[in-house]
Amino acid sequence: MAISAATKAATDALAVNRAPTSVNAQEVHRWLQSFTWDFEKNRTKYPTKYKMANDTKEQFKLIAKEYARMESVKDERQFGSLQDVLARVDAAKRVHPKWNETMKVVSNFLEVGEYNAIAATGMLWDSATAPEQKNGYLAQTLDEIRHTNQCGYVNYYFSKNGQDPAGHNDARRTRTIGPLWKGMKRVFSDGFISGDAVECSINLQLVGEACFTNPLIVAVTEWAAANGDEITPTVFLSIETDELRHMANGYQTVVSIANDEAASKYLNTDLNNAFWTQQKYFTPVLGMAFEYGSHFKVEPWVKTWNRWVYEDWGGIWIGRLGKYGVESPASLRDAKKDAYWAHHDLFLIAYALWPTGFFRLTLPTAEEAEWFEANYPGWHDHYGVIYEEWRARGCEDPSSGFIPLMWFIENNHPIYIDRVSQVPFCPSLCKGASTLRVHEWNGKLHSFSDDWGERMWLSEPERYECQNIFEQYEGRELSEVIAELHGVRSDGKTLIAQPHTSKDGRLWTLDDIKKLNCVFADPLKSFEAGDK
Ligand SMILES: [Fe+2]
């Protein structure tokens, strides 16, 4: 009987390379390299403008069986701790209520990134031709599946064992109400899986994983532990042990294209765009989550940012790639300006828009306000006084008939949404670097808050067509939108989002919001064509 081409290829390969007689991992790895793909006929579904070299190496040299053995040990430790010791000490109930809310955002949002990283690394596997490089991407695909489950499990664990499960258990159904999800999807979804495969790798591995993963997955464990949360470090540090492989994959991706002519033309622009895309969202959002979403503080976000983003990544990590022609992004210096005030600016807006969220926010207490002023001199005069006014008007109590969004309208501080990042900004109130610019294209007005995003949009406007909440809900009343888009708890009337975490405080309902008669209005409507 004739044997198939695949069987013949395997038989021939075995004849040339005798099967190893030891179980030495390196020997097995070398042997496996002879079983490879037919590159002559390889046709990728996801082409890239760069040519990835055919002989690229991969540092980990893991074979699947070792990989599975290693990951199963990590899973046993993690799930064992969660289901045994942490359940017995009632760990989920010991978490500070403010931090419990923060984890609704952090774990749900990281899950978005993990899920898209599965697709991104699958796409890279498809684009690469070197067997070792494919092997590295394949291991990462498996890691990202693991991480997606882990993030989902954190929210499941909190909702099952902890306090106030609303938002831990059903965050995704609220994804179209507020602006935070859209920004998240821009960085960790579009950024990872749309466009050129190598550009996606730069977004995911070179910037997402080598740069923002450190604050997102490591610093978060310090803040969690300081606020009584032992669950998050148990899971997130287990995730982080896989990230080394992912950073190495990002490094090897750059090595694989370094000799291609396209690299000298496009690589630094792609890196700069990827860095700006990721930082524009994470710099303010992570700073806000840590400093405003905690009671016990670790260190000012600006310090963490400088150490991990500016020095370690922008200096050391990118410096190592200097021999391949990679330069630190030109936008890094402007990002540094954002690291000081941008998260404070964002919290003002986030708190004003609290009914559109899926978590509870709280204003800084007097003790926390002192910490802000000590670490960000000038904070009180700019932000603190506004929070005092909101509190005096009863913003936490449904009977006050006041949400801070009304204050923005009364004081003529319009809130715009940056088309490229989807991050909201208020040019007349912000202390950070955001300034308003408006363009007309395709019969529609678009607002932007910075030079880099504006430049990215001007060269490829078709990439940024996502409607923002003001366009989407123009003319609609707020409680109607919340009800329609599932922003309520299981009683059908109490909002998931609340402007406090007090056990004794009353919870806002749809009726309380309806009484305010807040109607979505697009601030760009006040711009006539040409008035830009
Ligand atoms: Fe991951």
Ligand SMILES: [Fe+2]
């Ligand atoms: Fe990763």
